[in-house]
Amino acid sequence: MIDDDPRPTLDLLWHGIAAPRRGPRHRLTVDAVVEAATGIAEEEGLAALSMRRVAAALGVGAATLYTYIPDKSALLALMVDTMIAEVPLPHTRPGTWREKMARQSREDLAGYRAHPWLVDLMAADHPIGPGALAWTDSAIRMFDGTGLSDREVLSVIESVDGYVRGHASRVVEADRTARRAGRSEAQLEYLARNLEPGRFTAIERLTEPGPDAEEVFEQGLGWLLDGVEHRIRAAADRP
Amino acid sequence: MIDDDPRPTLDLLWHGIAAPRRGPRHRLTVDAVVEAATGIAEEEGLAALSMRRVAAALGVGAATLYTYIPDKSALLALMVDTMIAEVPLPHTRPGTWREKMARQSREDLAGYRAHPWLVDLMAADHPIGPGALAWTDSAIRMFDGTGLSDREVLSVIESVDGYVRGHASRVVEADRTARRAGRSEAQLEYLARNLEPGRFTAIERLTEPGPDAEEVFEQGLGWLLDGVEHRIRAAADRP
DNA sequence: AAAAACTCCGTACACTGTTCGGGATTTCAA
DNA sequence: TTGAAATCCCGAACAGTGTACGGAGTTTTT
Numbered sequence: 001m002i003d004d005d006p007r008p009t010l011d012l013l014w015h016g017i018a019a020p021r022r023g024p025r026h027r028l029t030v031d032a033v034v035e036a037a038t039g040i041a042e043e044e045g046l047a048a049l050s051m052r053r054v055a056a057a058l059g060v061g062a063a064t065l066y067t068y069i070p071d072k073s074a075l076l077a078l079m080v081d082t083m084i085a086e087v088p089l090p091h092t093r094p095g096t097w098r099e100k101m102a103r104q105s106r107e108d109l110a111g112y113r114a115h116p117w118l119v120d121l122m123a124a125d126h127p128i129g130p131g132a133l134a135w136t137d138s139a140i141r142m143f144d145g146t147g148l149s150d151r152e153v154l155s156v157i158e159s160v161d162g163y164v165r166g167h168a169s170r171v172v173e174a175d176r177t178a179r180r181a182g183r184s185e186a187q188l189e190y191l192a193r194n195l196e197p198g199r200f201t202a203i204e205r206l207t208e209p210g211p212d213a214e215e216v217f218e219q220g221l222g223w224l225l226d227g228v229e230h231r232i233r234a235a236a237d238r239p
Numbered sequence: 240m241i242d243d244d245p246r247p248t249l250d251l252l253w254h255g256i257a258a259p260r261r262g263p264r265h266r267l268t269v270d271a272v273v274e275a276a277t278g279i280a281e282e283e284g285l286a287a288l289s290m291r292r293v294a295a296a297l298g299v300g301a302a303t304l305y306t307y308i309p310d311k312s313a314l315l316a317l318m319v320d321t322m323i324a325e326v327p328l329p330h331t332r333p334g335t336w337r338e339k340m341a342r343q344s345r346e347d348l349a350g351y352r353a354h355p356w357l358v359d360l361m362a363a364d365h366p367i368g369p370g371a372l373a374w375t376d377s378a379i380r381m382f383d384g385t386g387l388s389d390r391e392v393l394s395v396i397e398s399v400d401g402y403v404r405g406h407a408s409r410v411v412e413a414d415r416t417a418r419r420a421g422r423s424e425a426q427l428e429y430l431a432r433n434l435e436p437g438r439f440t441a442i443e444r445l446t447e448p449g450p451d452a453e454e455v456f457e458q459g460l461g462w463l464l465d466g467v468e469h470r471i472r473a474a475a476d477r478p
Numbered sequence: 479a480a481a482a483a484c485t486c487c488g489t490a491c492a493c494t495g496t497t498c499g500g501g502a503t504t505t506c507a508a
Numbered sequence: 509t510t511g512a513a514a515t516c517c518c519g520a521a522c523a524g525t526g527t528a529c530g531g532a533g534t535t536t537t538t
Contacts, residue, residue, distance in 0.1 A: 005425075006425060006426055006429075007429060010426065010429050010430075010433075015433075020504090020514075020515055020516080021504095021506080021515085022503090022504055022514040023502095023503065023513090023516055024504055024516045026515095026516075027516080050493080050495080052494080061517065062495090062496090063497085063498090063517075063519080063520095064516080064517055064518060067515085071495075072495065072496090119362055122408060123362075127426055128426065128430065133430075133442065134439065138441075140441035140445075141441045144441075150446065150447050151449070154450055155450040155455050155458055158450070159455050159458055159462075161405075162402065162408075162455070163402045165405035166401035166403065166405025167405065169362045169401075169404055170397065170401050172362065173361075173363075176364045180243065183243070183245055186244075186246070187245055187366055190245075190246060190249050191249075194253055194254075200373065202376045202379035202380045203372065203379065206379075206393075210393050211393055211394040211397070216397045216401070217398075220398035220466070223398075223462055223465065223466025224463065226465070226466060227458075227461065227463075227465060259483075259485080259535090260535095260536070260537085261483040261484055261534090261535055261537070262483050262535055262536080263484065263534040263535060264485085264535080266486080289526080290525085291525080299486075300486065300488075301526090302486075302487050302527080302528085303485075303486050303487060305527070305528090310526080310527075
């Protein structure tokens with residue numbers, strides 16, 4: 001068992017591919033491949049993203065892609081890291097740590113909604129690329145001067161990032177359902193007609209419409225930030 | 240465009256399949272198919288779950304499965320809803336709403352870790368089945384007597400559920416990486432050797448080891464519950 | 479006894495990611 | 509200048525996927 005060596009992908013993420021010393025010139029670049037792939041994912045979703053589609057979009061044969069990329073999972077890793085690299089860095093924003101973090105979280109959520117395929121790739125265990133590391137580096141800096149220890153800072157970042165991810169997953173799922181017009185209504189109608197009375201009493205007695213996604217997100221985010229604030233104040237009172 | 244009618248799957252989720260009036264007896268049941276599929280996902284992961292594998296595990300031909308199930312996505316929906324139905328219901332637990340909710344969240348997280356394929360399916364937009372609806376119904380009941388409005392209750396539930404999901408995604412990703420022994424170390428070693436000094440200064444100055452996942456989860460959960468508590472107290476002071 | 483309804487499933491189709499081998503092209507070394 | 513080495517490109521092929529089709533066999537209804 002060779003154990004699925006992550007190094008080729010890491011090399012690609014961090015160093016790109018070196019220009020060849022002999023042989024015909026490259027007709028493509030790794031960036032072009034990643035861009036084409038991302039374009040397909042944006043327009044038609046991850047399911048439509050096949051190597052042959054990417055190759056066709058670039059006007060080359062499918063096997064040609066393997067000159068630039070070791071395999072599809074590396075391509076996906078590159079797509080993710082490239083996308084992350086485009087996010088403005090948290091610590092460069094104006095305001096207090098709280099303003100920075102709130103803004104950052106909102107924009108991350110918006111990013112996930114704008115690029116739903118990111119949500120699908122989120123749970124896959126990609127190697128860490130420069131984009132992701134730059135994001136983490138910047139996130140740590142957000143808390144410069146707050147008196148929190150490294151460990152506390154990382155804990156806060158991970159806590160909030162987890163929250164954002166989870167809501168991204170929820171919201172994107174809702175977006176997808178809503179996009180297929182009629183599906184959501186069809187389901188509600190079906191449930192309404194098929195529910196045996198008395199089985200789900202708490203749901204039956206609901207009258208108001210449910211809260212919207214943004215409201216829910218803001219509420220929880222606020223609670224988390226309150227918690228962080230508490231912690232920072234506690235740190236300030238330490239020797 | 241027929242629009243991918245969700246009704247066949249909904250029927251299966253809510254009513255199962257009716258016994259046939261003529262023709263040979265059923266050799267299988269929907270439950271058996273779901274169980275076989277779940278077994279494969281548990282042992283070898285979602286990627287190994289193909290219709291042919293499921294059929295082979297049941298000793299029938301692949302096409303036979305389509306007598307019981309309209310398509311693979313319906314099978315996945317059944318797997319998810321069946322799994323959810325096995326979770327103990329939140330409102331039946333002892334203690335205050337806070338104790339119930341904390342316990343529920345921890346167990347949900349543990350469930351995701353124990354069944355990582357659930358995390359992969361989480362973001363897909365499955366129709367709502369009886370298991371999921373029972374869970375929601377029970378979650379609402381957790382807040383009986385707290386004075387929160389329906390809307391507030393749902394908002395709290397969704398907020399916390401999003402948090403749990405996000406951390407499940409993070410933790411499962413970490414579990415997967417850790418499971419392939421050596422991968423994680425290989426990556427860290429690679430990064431350590433390839434980082435240009437001065438590029439990621441905040442990360443370079445880290446000394447302590449990062450917080451562990453459980454600690455992070457508990458911290459954020461506590462903050463969220465503090466927020467909920469606040470809200471409940473505010474509700475109590477209302478006319 | 480015939481017909482209808484139904485399960486089971488071999489086969490086939492269009493797709494997937496990826497490997498292989500060979501032809502074309504460029505560069506390096508002699 | 510010539511030959512070898514290195515490299516890109518890619519048609520073809522392989523093993524796999526989800527699923528539609530049509531026919532054979534089985535049971536129930538008429």
